[in-house]
Amino acid sequence: MDFIFMLTRDDMTVRDCLELLDSLGDLHLAHLGFKDVGVDPATLTRLHRRIKDTGAASYLEVVSTSRDRALNSARMAVDLGVDWLMGGTWIPETLELLDGTGIGYLPFPGTPTGHPTRLGGTPQQVAEHCRRFEQAGCAGVDLLAYRATDAAPLDLVRAARRATSGRLVVAGSISSPGQIHDLAAAGADAFTIGSGATTGAFEPRSGTLNGQLTAILDVTRTAATRQSAEASP
Structure with a gap:
């Protein structure tokens, strides 16, 4: 299971995202992301180049x-050359732009x-x-499980895992070790944390972002090891 660090707070890219990225030092994070709102396109261009x-x-x-x-954000993703575009609900139009x-x-x-963003919808x-997204050609889904309003978060994760063979990323409002372990057990391939890290909520005893x-x-390494062991025959 992968950890995607989002250079965000309150669902927006932070204004000092470039300085924030520079502050990561020798952590060598393998997955980094940002939102389509919060800073201007020129800053996003510089941020993506540095990522x-x-x-x-x-x-x-x-x-x-x-x-x-x-759809303008999808066009931006193409211009930037990102590896992954997450979110949105206009599937055919977005896939056409990404083709x-x-x-x-x-x-x-x-x-x-x-x-x-809040997430409505049942596990069904x-x-x-x-299933419909995978048939259309999507690489997986971006599931806002912990923003759910109509279902238990892990019920949504398990339902998504059963329904898709693609990449299952869980995003939004993840701020504790228990949630990460639960996501691994439910079959998530990756999760995002932005505010949970930038506000210090994940590890209250630590005063630094690093x-x-x-x-x-x-926690991710421990959860991923357990996930792999449980998946082995």
Whole structure:
């Protein structure tokens, strides 16, 4: 299971994202992402270039709630050359924009609304969306499980896991070791944390961002090891 560090707070890319990235030092995070809102396109261009210079896989998550803005964000993903585009619900249009780019698309299953985004939908609806998205050619899904309003978060994760063979990323409101272990047991391939690290919520006894991220990485390794052991025959 992979940890994707989002350079975000409250569902927006932080204004000092470039300085934040520079502060990571020798952590060598393998997965780094940002949102399509919070800073101007020129800053996102510089941020993405620096992310790729670190050797990390890059993720752009769409939180814009209108069709036109979401598709403009997909165009931005193409211009930037990110590795993964996450979020959004306009599947055929987005896949058409991404065609031939090599960018993996992970849309939102369920019914996302508002900003910060909440997720409506039952496990059955999420599973139906996952199957439909995979048939359409999506690489997996971006599931806002801990933002759910109509179901228990882990019920949504398990339903999505049964319904898709693609990459299952769980995003939003993850801020404790227990949640990471639960996600691994439910079959998630990756999870994102932004605010949980940038606000210091994950490891309250640590006063630095690097302390937060080190704690998250340690828990992720333990959870991933257990996940692999349980998956072995």
